[in-house]
Amino acid sequence: MNPPGPAVALIGPTATGKSALAHELARSVEGAEVIVLDAMTVYRGMDIATAKPTAAERREVSYHLLDVIEPSEEFALAPYQAAARSAAAEIWGRGGSVVYVGGTGLYGRAVLDDFEIPGRFPEIAADLEARVAGERDALYAQLVELDPLGASRIEASNDRRLVRALEVTLGSGRPFSSFGPGLDSYGEVRVAQIGLVVALEVLDARIEARFRRFLDEGLVDEVRALAATSMSRTARQAVGYRELLAHVEDGEDLERCVEAAIHATRRLARRQLRWFRRDPRIEWFEDPSAALARATRVLRDAKPSGKLGP
DSSP states (O other): OOOSSOEEEEEOSTTSSHHHHHHHHHHHSTTEEEEEOOSSTTBTTOOTTTTOOOHHHHHHSOEESSSOBOTTSOOOHHHHHHHHHHHHHHHHHTTOEEEEEEOOHHHHHHHHTTOOOOOOOHHHHHHHHHHHHHHHHHHHHHHHHHOHHHHHTSOTTOHHHHHHHHHHHHHHSSOGGGGOSOTTOOOSOSSEEEEEOOOHHHHHHHHHHHHHHHHHTTHHHHHHHHHTSOOOHHHHTSTTHHHHHHHHHHOOOHHHHHHHHHHHHHHHHHHHHHHHHTOTTOEEESOHHHHHHHHHHHHHHHOOSSOOOO
16 A cells, blocks of 8 residues: 555665655655654764764754654664654644655665564573574474464574564464565555665775764763663664774774774675675665656655645
């Protein structure tokens, strides 16, 4: 089912310029608001290395799903999806348009493809996580017996996905595969997706320059302030923060940590590109102006008259 109002998604690897493009799009299309599809911008206080929009930019454009929770909290996929749905419904209810933007592939798929996300069963998950290292083959065989289709979509060596599939199957009483066709299946286009791509050597240079700019903007002090709080496991794993925490908490050489963060960001960009390249529905652009023109047409062609809903 298509969304009930105008929407477009700007996606791609980190540092390709998609956030700036989304901001310009929202400024140029009346009533457009931005929903950020990112697993880390939900955390308050994690501002610089997540490249959140500035205070001035937020005064120009309405942004959603920023600063939702404290760094000490965990924010799973299901509540994130629910928050994104709620934000989109509010925007469409005002007669506006939704501009999705982000590089977190799974979060994007959950929202753009309207996934049915299984619940969590913490006690079952904890038991499986404690057993998986020593009983991997047995647990995979159990999944094959209970959900052969789900097992066929998972590599037996992928502990995280194995545990999740068994957690859902045992906890819900339904095969994990019954919740959807899987990440390797791409359905009809619900939301037009426009991807920005940059030559890798250019992207690598941008990533380094951007991270060193983050340092000039006070990233080390931001990380030091975060380290003084109780950061969640997820927040501590954010690229850029994880590496600088080693400097702040363990006294590792700053330049070595900076180089590690730049290298990790480059690896992240390549993983993101591989993820997005698998989706045949994405329209790719090297020229940001051409991408902006295409996204603008999508929203203006779909623009309804008056407000949506009651």
